[in-house]
Amino acid sequence: xxNVEFAKKSKYKPxxxxxxxxxxxxxxxxxxxxxxxxxxxxxxxxxGEFGQLDVCLLENTRYTQLVQISRCVGGNEWLTTPKVSVRxxxxxxxxxxxxxQQIYQLRPVYDYPNMHMHHRDEKxxxxxxxxxxxxxxxxxxxxx
Numbered sequence: 001x002x003n004v005e006f007a008k009k010s011k012y013k014p015x016x017x018x019x020x021x022x023x024x025x026x027x028x029x030x031x032x033x034x035x036x037x038x039x040x041x042x043x044x045x046x047x048g049e050f051g052q053l054d055v056c057l058l059e060n061t062r063y064t065q066l067v068q069i070s071r072c073v074g075g076n077e078w079l080t081t082p083k084v085s086v087r088x089x090x091x092x093x094x095x096x097x098x099x100x101q102q103i104y105q106l107r108p109v110y111d112y113p114n115m116h117m118h119h120r121d122e123k124x125x126x127x128x129x130x131x132x133x134x135x136x137x138x139x140x141x142x143x144x
Contacts, residue, residue, distance in 0.1 A: 012120040022127050026095040029134035030067075030088060038065060048136030063091045066098070071133055084130055100126045 033046045038060045046053040051071055059066035070083040085099040 014121060014124065019124055019127070020094065022124065022131060023094040023096050026086070026127065026130050026134060027088065027093050029131065030086070030095050034065075034067075034088070046136070050136045053133070053136060058085070064089050069130070069133065071136075082129075082133060084126070084133070086130065095130075097123075097126045097130050100129070 033055075035042060035044060035057065038057055040057055040060050043054070043056045046055060054070045054072065056068045057065060058068055065088040066085060067088065068083065068085050070081050073079045073081060080101070083101065084097050086095050087098050088095045
């Protein structure tokens with residue numbers, strides 16, 4: 001009989017400081033074009049060199065806002081429109097994705113493998129996707 005030991009798979013531990021830094025960067029991107037006159041239901045466009053974002057203010061409270069951000073990818077039947085709901089925390093200066101595509105509640109950590117094949121760090125991945133979505137241009141323009 002051999003003395004082979006199997007390496008125990010380590011449990012995934014999220015890096016909180018890395019996640020908060022990402023949410024802080026997303027907040028700074030959003031602040032460049034967030035409307036100064038917030039009212040629920042208001043919609044606007046943000047245009048950049050690499051595309052256009054459609055933004056809708058869903059909820060406005062004293063310290064937070066909830067916006068829906070989508071990016072039209074053209075009339076291609078094979079691609080779905082990227083769409084996220086983002087909670088903006090003005091007191092903490094953070095922006096966090098709450099929902100994305102068909103994920104209506106993101107967990108901090110997923111077991112892997114799982115039924116829906118989410119990444120272990122799906123919440124971080126979706127917020128990283130938001131950062132890329134917000135980088136449509138360095139010189140974005142607000143279009144009403």
